[in-house]
Amino acid sequence: MASNICAELRAGLTTSDAAATRAAAAALASELPDDTVLALHGDLGVGKTTFVQGLAAGLGIQDPVTSPTFNLYTLYEEGPRRLLHLDAYRLDNEDQVEALMLEDFLVSPWIAAIEWPERIPGWLPTNTWHLDLGITPDQRHTLRLR
Template sequence: MDSIISASPEETERFGRRLGERASPHSVLALYGELGAGKSTLVRGIAHGIGALEPVTSPTFTLVHEYRTGRLPLVHVDLYRLDSPWEAESLHLEELWAEPVLVVIEWPEKMENLLPPQTERWELLLLSEKERMIRRKLG
């Protein structure tokens, strides 16, 4: 499960569901990809995979959404609107690394130096209008 080609939002969500099903407390997933690559769709699948019941929306303006109805809490972070690493530091997200939650971060490049060693990095690449490659990001 290191990469797939997704031809639809439903396939992206299904892949996310598998990631969520295998997630454990203290997991951190970093999602890289340009606007429209499907990061929020993948998070919706991850939330379904842990059994979250709330509707999943992108926290672009609030920066952080928490979902607590699944088998483990999900903290969804979207750093798109941040302009500097200092702004990411001011959120004190590193306090989450010690919590028994699943943390999923969109636009993690805004806080790369703060990510814990156990972070799983996933990259979403636009291949065409409908197709995306989702692959484990190395390094």
């Protein structure tokens, strides 16, 4: 993936398989500033967790990445930057995020990838990066950085 991944994602990128989605995410990982929240928008099955798997690989994280739906979040610490993966689907409001005390785990440098960010809009900082994920009728994945 070219180093102009941000421009490609802003223009809208379509991937043909999970490996290509992971590759785009891995390329983006090196472009994200330290201490960044990345909000992943999209319906169920569009590849949000697949994207986080690529992000983790790009951050040098070797641990397997799975959806934290039942745990709500997973913290990966083995790369040069911590990766916090939060699935906010089961959260009803920002107070529930505060109760998780995630800030205690966000020791710089970190990246936080948030699935279902629309559930907790008030918790997201103003400098949050937003990525829209979708799927085409022929099962290709679309990625667009806002």
